Amino acid sequence: MPxxxxxxxxxxxxxxxxxxxxxxxxxLDTTIANVALPYMQGSVSASQDEIAWVLTSYIVAxxxxxxxxxxLAGRFGLKRLFLVSVAGFTFASILxxxxxxxxxIVLFRVMQGLFGAALVPLSQTVLMNISPKERQGSVIALWxxxxxxxPVLGPVLGGWLTQTYSWRYVFYINVPVGLLAFFGxxxxxxxxxxxxxxxxxxxxxxxxxxxxxAMQVMLDRGEELDWFGSGEIVMEAIIASSAFYLFIVHTFTxxxxxxxxxxxxxxxxxxxxxxxxxxxxxxxxxxxxxxxxLQNLMDYPIVSAGFVLGPRGIGTMGAMMIVGKLIGxxxxxxxxxxGLGLTAWAFYAMTGWTPDVSQTTxxxxxxxxxxxxxxxxxxxxxxxLATLSPERRAEGAGIYxxxxxxxxxxxISVVNSLLTRNTxxxxxxxxxxxxxxxxxxxxxxxxxxxxxxxxAGRAALDAVVTRQAQIIAYIxxxxxxxxxxxxxVPLLIIFTKPSRDVAPDHTQVME
Numbered sequence: 001m002p003x004x005x006x007x008x009x010x011x012x013x014x015x016x017x018x019x020x021x022x023x024x025x026x027x028l029d030t031t032i033a034n035v036a037l038p039y040m041q042g043s044v045s046a047s048q049d050e051i052a053w054v055l056t057s058y059i060v061a062x063x064x065x066x067x068x069x070x071x072l073a074g075r076f077g078l079k080r081l082f083l084v085s086v087a088g089f090t091f092a093s094i095l096x097x098x099x100x101x102x103x104x105i106v107l108f109r110v111m112q113g114l115f116g117a118a119l120v121p122l123s124q125t126v127l128m129n130i131s132p133k134e135r136q137g138s139v140i141a142l143w144x145x146x147x148x149x150x151p152v153l154g155p156v157l158g159g160w161l162t163q164t165y166s167w168r169y170v171f172y173i174n175v176p177v178g179l180l181a182f183f184g185x186x187x188x189x190x191x192x193x194x195x196x197x198x199x200x201x202x203x204x205x206x207x208x209x210x211x212x213x214a215m216q217v218m219l220d221r222g223e224e225l226d227w228f229g230s231g232e233i234v235m236e237a238i239i240a241s242s243a244f245y246l247f248i249v250h251t252f253t254x255x256x257x258x259x260x261x262x263x264x265x266x267x268x269x270x271x272x273x274x275x276x277x278x279x280x281x282x283x284x285x286x287x288x289x290x291x292x293x294l295q296n297l298m299d300y301p302i303v304s305a306g307f308v309l310g311p312r313g314i315g316t317m318g319a320m321m322i323v324g325k326l327i328g329x330x331x332x333x334x335x336x337x338x339g340l341g342l343t344a345w346a347f348y349a350m351t352g353w354t355p356d357v358s359q360t361t362x363x364x365x366x367x368x369x370x371x372x373x374x375x376x377x378x379x380x381x382x383x384x385l386a387t388l389s390p391e392r393r394a395e396g397a398g399i400y401x402x403x404x405x406x407x408x409x410x411x412i413s414v415v416n417s418l419l420t421r422n423t424x425x426x427x428x429x430x431x432x433x434x435x436x437x438x439x440x441x442x443x444x445x446x447x448x449x450x451x452x453x454x455x456a457g458r459a460a461l462d463a464v465v466t467r468q469a470q471i472i473a474y475i476x477x478x479x480x481x482x483x484x485x486x487x488x489v490p491l492l493i494i495f496t497k498p499s500r501d502v503a504p505d506h507t508q509v510m511e
Contacts, residue, residue, distance in 0.1 A: 018184035019123045025177045026119040027150025032158040035291045036167040044102045052416040056409045060216045061113025063405030064209045067398040069118040071200040078192040088115030090178030097168040152313035159306025204258030211243030219413035271494040272384025273403045280407030285415040312366035319374020335379040342372030347482035415477045426469035
């Protein structure tokens, strides 16, 4: 990367605004689509596990393209890469809004993820480059507010746009923001020097990308195709395992591999990568589960669902601000334990939910979950990266972000697959007790609506049984997320106690 060149006056202000707009656009897109998923599902005739591909395709594409950002910026120039990323993300957003089928929207979400992956690291770099050292902290803090605003504004804005206009506008909203950012950066952002000699381990990058893509497709389509009873799933499993095998062998034998194995000699880094994998799995999986629960089982209007989900982001934002001041004063492991405890309690509370749960309870549990996540994100970033040497920290941060995104994609696929499977199993088990000789049907009030002898009665009975089966399936998913959260508690023992002079690296926390 070129040496930082601070700018003064209006130019710096204009670049800062444009960079924050680009970051906010990307941050919003990680949550704004969640609340609109039930509407997309009906529009493109997708099942519940299929519509989750809208989320997982974006996350995995972003995961694949995040690590080579540094290489691409050095090879082609930071400004050029930034403009291509903003333009590509904006154009992909338009295509997502125009989509007429599940295949189209998934492909265009992949395109969004590929272009959007570089926006966060490039934004950090630009702001550090254009600001004098004494102002870098305050500029990054301002940028961080934009990143944290995404989970707060996303559900609310997504719900309002979907109800007022259409789900397609959750993507169209990126267009004016993207255009402002593009033309502003074109006008004010200076170009940086290019390093045409820089190299990338293309074999390592290619095998890792192929393995991740094949694994995610296998997880997304497994439930629909009956897993290993399908030739397609078997083929995807073979491709994924072969690609990961080649990647691991190449990593330990190449002179300059895509991922340096020496990073994992640091036990804090290794534990942190595993830790953030599980945090990504539980956090994004719960984000994918709650909108359909609120809208399909509790009959919430989409705007109400957005307002109910928004406070969780406020809890995260507030907790991150508090924890940032506690780093260095309180043992990082204690902060992580607090975050795990709050998050696990939130999932435990969700296992007791039924469609009759009050809106106040949902908001309270969501805020507590958000606070727990805030207690995890900041100290986990510090504990994972602080013990790495400065020249290894950027590479470590890329792997750390990659691990979080992998966990997110896997988590969403797994909980949706289990939701579909467990709904079918529960429906079958409950259905065993619904027979025409069940004495409950002797009650006139029950027999009038759920008469198993008539077609209308059987249809009504099936709807009730399906609803109950789904409620139990959601409870099973929340139990799994709670167990996964508690499973990483032993990793706290592995972390070494950080020295008091280690300051939190907020730039990596926000990614």
